[in-house]
Structure formats: C-alpha cells, structure tokens
Amino acid sequence: MTANIVALVLVALLYFPISSPVSALSSNYYDKTCPQLETKVTYAVQKAMMNDKTVPAGLLRMHFHDCFIRGCDASVLLASKGKNKAEKDGPPNVSLHAFYVIRNAKKDVEALCPGVVSCADILALAARDAVALSGGPTWDVPKGRKDGRISKANDTVQLPAPVSNISELQRNFSQRGLSMKDLVALSGGHTLGFAHCSSFQNRIHNFDATHDIDPTMNPSFAASLRSVCPMHNKVKKAGANLDPSPVAFDNAYYKMLLQGKSLFSSDQALLTVPKTKKLVSKFAASQKAFEKAFVRSMIKVSRISGAGQEIRLDCEVVN
Structure with a gap:
C-alpha cells in the first residue's frame, strides 16, 4: 500500500488462515488506564x-x-x-x-x-x-x-504486489475479510509517498511481446518515468512520487489513475472491471466520498485479529 514501495511477490495460497476481525476492541479501551x-x-x-x-x-x-x-x-x-x-x-x-x-x-x-x-x-x-x-x-x-x-x-x-492483477488482488483482500470497495479505498493510500523503479519497471520496459510500454499508460508520463528509470538503472533510490502531491492526503491518486498516470500494475488493475472502475471515478470526483470510504476500510483493516499474547515492553523484542 503504500509508499517507498519495492516490488512484492504474491502467492495465492496462505501459509496459515487469517483470523476473523477482532470484536473486543474499543475506542475507549485506555480511557482509565492511559488517558494521555x-x-x-x-x-x-x-x-x-x-x-x-x-x-x-x-x-x-x-x-x-x-x-x-x-x-x-x-x-x-x-x-x-x-x-x-x-x-x-x-x-x-x-x-x-x-x-x-x-x-x-x-x-x-x-x-x-x-x-x-x-x-x-x-x-x-x-x-x-x-x-x-x-x-x-x-x-x-x-x-x-x-x-x-x-x-x-x-x-x-x-x-499484495504492485504487479498483481484484479483477480489476485480480490483474492488477497477477500482472504482478510475485505471487499472490492475496501480494495479501491485503501489503494488511495498511494496518495502518499514514493515508489522505487523496481516496482513499476514492468510497465515501462519490455511490457509484453508487442509493447515496450504498457499501452494503458499515458505516453508522456511513461516517457518521464523511463528517463528516471532506464532499463539498466543503477541508482538504488531512483523512482517517482506516487502522485503530484506526495505529502498531502487527497484524491489526486484517483484522478491520475483515470488519466493513465498511475505507477503500478495493481493500480491500473482497478480500471479493468466495472465495479472497481466505477469506484475509482467516484473517488476521483469526490474527496469526501473517498475519505468516508477510506476511514471505513482502515477501521476494518485495523480490526483484523492476530494471535497477540502480550504487551511488549520493547516493540522490537518479545518479553
């Protein structure tokens, strides 16, 4: 999701089942024990x-x-x-x-x-x-x-990987109790941050047997990316901002996506089926609609339960 992204690898099967959402959480859980x-x-x-x-x-x-x-x-x-x-x-x-x-x-x-x-x-x-x-x-x-x-x-x-198609994304999210609407809303988190060349290299060089560049990508946008990320790029930190305002949380990501100016295959995948494409258009047209959906989806994500057993005194080591 997210920023400073490197290419990820997606597998269809999980090594263990994902737990159901936490039901015992409360917004006032620490009101008495740690009010500050x-x-x-x-x-x-x-x-x-x-x-x-x-x-x-x-x-x-x-x-x-x-x-x-x-x-x-x-x-x-x-x-x-x-x-x-x-x-x-x-x-x-x-x-x-x-x-x-x-x-x-x-x-x-x-x-x-x-x-x-x-x-x-x-x-x-x-x-x-x-x-x-x-x-x-x-x-x-x-x-x-x-x-x-x-x-x-x-x-x-x-x-979920930057190279994922819509079927892979849907499967990955549904395994965690998240819907297609959650997928589109949470993808909006790409409004913040930066991506390394490796995470979108597949779209700007040797895309397929007949296209060097992904034909769904805006040509001038693709050219600008190729200038920063040449075929044999040796600059480890080279890359591009995820949208023109990478430190502002807004709906520019969706607007760029509709213009063919998204970075990842997983972004472009949102336009390949009517349901998610409709949501992209909705969020591009309304910051308010995006924010409402994003909040709802973030709360759902944050309620995915783990097998937590303790309150760590040091976040980097178990007690």
Whole structure:
C-alpha cells in the first residue's frame, strides 16, 4: 500500500488462515488506564514529520503490512534474532521506514503507563495520525490489541504486489475479510509517498511481446518515468512520487489513475472491471466520498485479529 514501495511477490495460497476481525476492541479501551495515550502518539508523529515529510507514508504502509500478515499484532516491528529472519527483513518490507517514530512513542507511553499499551495499538494510532496530519480525515481507532510473538520474513510473500492483477488482488483482500470497495479505498493510500523503479519497471520496459510500454499508460508520463528509470538503472533510490502531491492526503491518486498516470500494475488493475472502475471515478470526483470510504476500510483493516499474547515492553523484542 503504500509508499517507498519495492516490488512484492504474491502467492495465492496462505501459509496459515487469517483470523476473523477482532470484536473486543474499543475506542475507549485506555480511557482509565492511559488517558494521555493518543496525545503522546500524536506528538511523536508530529515531531518526526517536522524533520521528515515521508514519515506519514511510512507509518501508513507499516500498519497495512503488519495487519496483512498475522493480523494487527505489531509483528512487523520485531527485529530478526539468531536464525529467525523477521518480517521487517522480508523483501517487501526492506524499504519500510519510520520505525523510530513507534519506538519514541512507546518510550513516552511507557513512562506514563508502564506495561499497559500494546505496540500494535500505538502503530494503529500512528497510522491514523499520519493521515490526519497530512490533511486527511481522522477517526476513532478501536484499541485493545495484544502484541504477537512470531515474525517470519517468509510470510511477507502474502502481501499484495504492485504487479498483481484484479483477480489476485480480490483474492488477497477477500482472504482478510475485505471487499472490492475496501480494495479501491485503501489503494488511495498511494496518495502518499514514493515508489522505487523496481516496482513499476514492468510497465515501462519490455511490457509484453508487442509493447515496450504498457499501452494503458499515458505516453508522456511513461516517457518521464523511463528517463528516471532506464532499463539498466543503477541508482538504488531512483523512482517517482506516487502522485503530484506526495505529502498531502487527497484524491489526486484517483484522478491520475483515470488519466493513465498511475505507477503500478495493481493500480491500473482497478480500471479493468466495472465495479472497481466505477469506484475509482467516484473517488476521483469526490474527496469526501473517498475519505468516508477510506476511514471505513482502515477501521476494518485495523480490526483484523492476530494471535497477540502480550504487551511488549520493547516493540522490537518479545518479553
């Protein structure tokens, strides 16, 4: 989802079933045990954004990648240890960043409410603040998650890939209880951030047997991408912004998509079936409609349950 994206690998089958959405979460879960929680998390995000405008995109993507593997259990925050390579070191996650924001927020929260607030809840709140502080909507985050103890890099093959077609995307989302409308709404998170050449190289070089460039892509847009990302690109950090306003949460992503100026095959895939194409047009025409759908879908994502068992004292290691 998200920003600073590298090419991902999608497999149709999951290694284990995804749990059903959490039902015990509550927006007022910490009202008595840690009433200053949200203020502390918001401050940590604001402070980081002052020095790095890419933080919101990083946090939003981090939360999405966490919830899509073992549910929202902060397993993406765990560090590799010994022979176990953790999720954050899996190929789709090597470009994730802004972990320090969660670390700083956790430190501040622990100082106030030791052993009370999970890292998973802090990450969910930080993702919400990332959107709101970028000019997007805000919402009441359901809280009460527990932190997981398992994190495996191999599991990251389950993340939706930039090269996915609509059938692969639909299957990937439906396995997590998410609809086609959720797919289109959450894809709007691509309004924030930057993508490396590797994640859209397939559309601008050797697209198929008869086209060097994806024919659905605007020719001048494709040419500009090819100038930044030549065939044998050697600049590791080369790439393009996901939309013209990469630090503002708006509906420009959908407008660009309709103009043939999206980056990923998975973006273009939204225009290949009538149902999702209609939603793209709706969100392109109305920022309000997009924001309403995005909030609803983000809450659904954040309620995908994990096998969390504890409140980690350090988000990077199990207790």
